[in-house]
Every structure is written in C-alpha cells, then in structure tokens.
Amino acid sequence: MSKRQGKSGGTSASTIDIDPKTAAVFKRKNYHILNRLGAGAFGTVYKAERINQPSELTAVKVLELTQMSANYRAKFLPRELQALIETKHENIVDVFDIIRANQRIYIFMEFMGGGDIAGYVRKNNGISMKLACIWFLQITNGLQHLHEQLLMCHRDIKLDNMLLNDQNIAKLSDFGFARQSFDSNTNRVLMSTTFCGTLPYYCPQLLQKVPYDPFKADVWAMGVSFFIMLENRFPFHFKDKPLMLQEMTDYPKFIRSRFSGNTPNEARRLLEMMMNPNEKERLSVGDVQHNRWLHRTGSTQSFRYQISKMDKVIPKVHAEEEEEEELVDPMTVLREQCTTEHCQSLKDKYEACNDRVNSRSATTESCFEEIVDFLHCVDHCVAPKLFSKLV
CATH class of the missing domain: 1.10.510.10 (Transferase(Phosphotransferase) domain 1)
Structure with missing residues (x-):
C-alpha cells in the first residue's frame, strides 16, 4: 500500500487494537504485529514478525472494510485479493497469509525494508x-x-x-x-x-x-x-x-x-x-x-x-528515526488544507454518494462519476505536496 494514499480510522496509532479472537488466530499462525509503517486509504501497514522465527520480519496490510465504499468492496477488493493470491514472482511482493476478522482483512506479506x-x-x-x-x-x-x-x-x-x-x-x-x-x-x-x-x-x-x-x-x-x-x-x-x-x-x-x-x-x-x-x-x-x-x-x-x-x-x-517526518497523510491534507469551495463540493458529493449506495437508494454505477471526481481531487490536492521536490 502506498503511504501517499489516505488515512483510515481505527488503526492510526503506532500499535493496533486486536480483539482476543483475532489475537488467538495470529498466535496460532505465529504472527506478532509490531509498529505502524504507514497509512492508506482503507487501512494501515504495520511491521510484524513470525514468533517462531523472530529474525524474519513481515509486513501486514490491515484493510478496514467499514471505511470502504460498497463499490470498492464489491468491485476492486475481490480483484486485489485474487491478484495477491495468484501472483508469485521474484519481482512481485510475496503474500504469505490473508485473514479476515472483525470487519478487517489482514494481509501478511514480505517485508520490504528498503522503502520505495x-x-x-x-x-x-x-x-x-x-x-x-x-x-x-x-x-x-x-x-x-x-x-x-x-x-x-x-x-x-x-x-x-x-x-x-x-x-x-x-x-x-x-x-x-x-x-x-x-x-x-x-x-x-x-x-x-x-x-x-x-x-x-x-x-x-x-x-x-x-x-x-x-x-x-x-x-x-x-x-x-x-x-x-x-x-x-x-x-x-x-x-x-x-x-x-x-x-x-x-x-x-x-x-x-x-x-x-x-x-x-x-x-x-x-x-x-x-x-x-x-x-x-x-x-x-x-x-x-x-x-x-x-x-x-x-x-x-x-x-x-x-x-x-x-x-x-x-x-x-x-529508517525508523525518520519515519514520522517522512509519513504524509493525504486525507489529512484534503480535510485540513483543501478548503476551496470546489474541493468541499467534491467531498460532499462523494460522501452523499456513499450514503445513497449504502441505503440502496442508488447504485454504484449511478454514483461512479462522483467517485472518479473525488479521486481526481485527491490527485490534484495531494500529489503536488508529495511530489514538490520532483517537479
């Protein structure tokens, strides 16, 4: 997951809250979640380790199902999981386990210690x-x-x-x-x-x-x-x-x-x-x-x-001593810095679209333009801040 994407609720702290049942599953599979690495649109990436092999680090991508639109859950999430399961290649990040529990999906994958x-x-x-x-x-x-x-x-x-x-x-x-x-x-x-x-x-x-x-x-x-x-x-x-x-x-x-x-x-x-x-x-x-x-x-x-x-x-x-300085939360940028009437209108339309889809008064297809426009808003408002040193 790219740290350029937005931040979700519920997993923003440096450590993660896990219910006892999920913790028991992780213990049985020998996983132990450590500190946070970065935030994403629907979840957060954490560093983890295999308990029976402490020297082997992994990363876990925690997807918050409650933060996803109905369109994303139905259309994009299954494709992502299918791709993660099927792709095994020396130049593709390897996935070890995918676990669904308590409105979250935990994807345990190869730890990439060199950054991006x-x-x-x-x-x-x-x-x-x-x-x-x-x-x-x-x-x-x-x-x-x-x-x-x-x-x-x-x-x-x-x-x-x-x-x-x-x-x-x-x-x-x-x-x-x-x-x-x-x-x-x-x-x-x-x-x-x-x-x-x-x-x-x-x-x-x-x-x-x-x-x-x-x-x-x-x-x-x-x-x-x-x-x-x-x-x-x-x-x-x-x-x-x-x-x-x-x-x-x-x-x-x-x-x-x-x-x-x-x-x-x-x-x-x-x-x-x-x-x-x-x-x-x-x-x-x-x-x-x-x-x-x-x-x-x-x-x-x-x-x-x-x-x-x-x-x-x-x-x-x-490097851990530089992580907090390097991390940028695009959704915070949108909420706190993108205060123009145009940006606010797009955010309002996007939220209203999700409400209508969830209440089944509209289909994802009828709201698709609002979703696309909102993503473009993210691109225009956030990308310049993140890429300012490259342009």
Missing part, C-alpha cells in the same frame, strides 16, 4: 543511470509476468508501488486496481472504462475518459516512472490537465524537449516509444523487457556484485 523508489529519488535528488536500469528491468520483469502469464494488468503503476527489500531488489506492489483484462476465448484485450490510477502517471486515454487498453496504460506509466528515475522530474505538467493532454499529444516534439543532455539517445528512443499517445503503436511490456540498450546498461552479469555495493551506499528510506 519514489522515496529513494526524493531523498537522493535523483538516481544513477545504472541503478535506474537495474531497478526498471526488475519491475518490468514482474509486470511482464503479470501481463503475459496471468493476463492481468496493474492499473496503478508508479514509483510509490515499486518497493525495495533489504538486498535492494525492486518488487512491484499494491494490486488494488488490478484485474484480468484479456479474454482467452476471443483472444482480445478487454478494454477498460474504469479511470483509475494516479494522475501524473495517466496516459492520454485516461485523461480523455475514453475506453483504453489497460496493458498499454501500464506501459505508459512505466515510461513515466523511468523518466522520473532518469530526469528527476515528471515528463508532463499534471497540475493542469488540459495542458498535460496538450503536451502528451504534441508528439514527439514535447517529450523530446523534456530530456536533459545527460539522457542517452537509446533511453530517449525507448521512452518515446513507451509514451506514444497512440496506444496501438505503444510498446508492449515484452518489447520493453527485451530492449537491448536497457539490458546492456543494466547488465546482470555482475548483478550480485552491484547489489552488494548498493547495499552499502543506499540509505534506508524508511
């Missing part, structure tokens, strides 16, 4: 070409498994969802918007009409709210992620959506104007092909994974040596 790549970029004011290619190849490897083996798309690719373990191996996480998007019977991609994800990583089709190929949307977001790794800024000015769309479609002139002199021509060509506004001409994840320059620059021939060297020089992004 977004935090590394912010903390180090950028990233080296070699390291960017290594991590980008690792994440692309995980995404290719998701796309080609599971026929599933992620739909929220961003640097915040690319986590690092203690050996600084990059792994893909957070499958809240994941879904199977390919019909094997017809051999066709299932176009998506759910406009989800994170605004700075949107492809043009998402901005235009037209049906889009979710696999190609993932590739676009990977392109944005790689651009940030190399250039230490976003490729498009996302605070102004009409301008952002204009920049995207002024292709390839605008994207070429955004490269610095330090970016090699091979990297520029790769990024241009990943961020082609025509999704039919955009690269697939397989095309990206087999790019010769990328493999040559992020060569794995001396990979273990590189990782051992990196472990000595990369600061731990989530």
Whole structure:
C-alpha cells in the first residue's frame, strides 16, 4: 500500500487494537504485529514478525472494510485479493497469509525494508543511470509476468508501488486496481472504462475518459516512472490537465524537449516509444523487457556484485528515526488544507454518494462519476505536496 494514499480510522496509532479472537488466530499462525509503517486509504501497514522465527520480519496490510465504499468492496477488493493470491514472482511482493476478522482483512506479506523508489529519488535528488536500469528491468520483469502469464494488468503503476527489500531488489506492489483484462476465448484485450490510477502517471486515454487498453496504460506509466528515475522530474505538467493532454499529444516534439543532455539517445528512443499517445503503436511490456540498450546498461552479469555495493551506499528510506517526518497523510491534507469551495463540493458529493449506495437508494454505477471526481481531487490536492521536490 502506498503511504501517499489516505488515512483510515481505527488503526492510526503506532500499535493496533486486536480483539482476543483475532489475537488467538495470529498466535496460532505465529504472527506478532509490531509498529505502524504507514497509512492508506482503507487501512494501515504495520511491521510484524513470525514468533517462531523472530529474525524474519513481515509486513501486514490491515484493510478496514467499514471505511470502504460498497463499490470498492464489491468491485476492486475481490480483484486485489485474487491478484495477491495468484501472483508469485521474484519481482512481485510475496503474500504469505490473508485473514479476515472483525470487519478487517489482514494481509501478511514480505517485508520490504528498503522503502520505495519514489522515496529513494526524493531523498537522493535523483538516481544513477545504472541503478535506474537495474531497478526498471526488475519491475518490468514482474509486470511482464503479470501481463503475459496471468493476463492481468496493474492499473496503478508508479514509483510509490515499486518497493525495495533489504538486498535492494525492486518488487512491484499494491494490486488494488488490478484485474484480468484479456479474454482467452476471443483472444482480445478487454478494454477498460474504469479511470483509475494516479494522475501524473495517466496516459492520454485516461485523461480523455475514453475506453483504453489497460496493458498499454501500464506501459505508459512505466515510461513515466523511468523518466522520473532518469530526469528527476515528471515528463508532463499534471497540475493542469488540459495542458498535460496538450503536451502528451504534441508528439514527439514535447517529450523530446523534456530530456536533459545527460539522457542517452537509446533511453530517449525507448521512452518515446513507451509514451506514444497512440496506444496501438505503444510498446508492449515484452518489447520493453527485451530492449537491448536497457539490458546492456543494466547488465546482470555482475548483478550480485552491484547489489552488494548498493547495499552499502543506499540509505534506508524508511529508517525508523525518520519515519514520522517522512509519513504524509493525504486525507489529512484534503480535510485540513483543501478548503476551496470546489474541493468541499467534491467531498460532499462523494460522501452523499456513499450514503445513497449504502441505503440502496442508488447504485454504484449511478454514483461512479462522483467517485472518479473525488479521486481526481485527491490527485490534484495531494500529489503536488508529495511530489514538490520532483517537479
């Protein structure tokens, strides 16, 4: 779960309240929950350990069912749980157990002690070409498994969802918007009409709210992620959506104007092909994974040596003494700082929508626009604060 998302009620303290019955289940399964790591839209992530193996740390994502809209519980949560159960890959965060108890879902997963790549970029004011290619190849490897083996798309690719373990191996996480998007019977991609994800990583089709190929949307977001790794800024000015769309479609002139002199021509060509506004001409994840320059620059021939060297020089992004300073609660930003009439109107509409759905006086479909608009409000009000050092 990304710490950029909103904060839930009930699990905001540094420790978590667990009822005796749930505590007994955890004891039987040898889990012990420790301190909080970060807050999320519908829950919180905690550090945990296996009691019979104290040296083995895990993380537990605690989802608050009461904080979710009926639409999310019915549509997105089952997909996320399905993705977590099915995805087993060296570059995807591993899940050990999923336990439902007392209006909560506890997801015990691999502990990623190195933080996320977004935090590394912010903390180090950028990233080296070699390291960017290594991590980008690792994440692309995980995404290719998701796309080609599971026929599933992620739909929220961003640097915040690319986590690092203690050996600084990059792994893909957070499958809240994941879904199977390919019909094997017809051999066709299932176009998506759910406009989800994170605004700075949107492809043009998402901005235009037209049906889009979710696999190609993932590739676009990977392109944005790689651009940030190399250039230490976003490729498009996302605070102004009409301008952002204009920049995207002024292709390839605008994207070429955004490269610095330090970016090699091979990297520029790769990024241009990943961020082609025509999704039919955009690269697939397989095309990206087999790019010769990328493999040559992020060569794995001396990979273990590189990782051992990196472990000595990369600061731990989530070092405990710095955690409280690093954590940002977007929902608090919305409630306390987004006081404009427009923001308040969107929040009121969103809450009223949930009330109508819960009382069954409306369907989630009839309220979908309110939900999407509210998420856009989160993007516009919160993302600039969190990404101010990157733009």
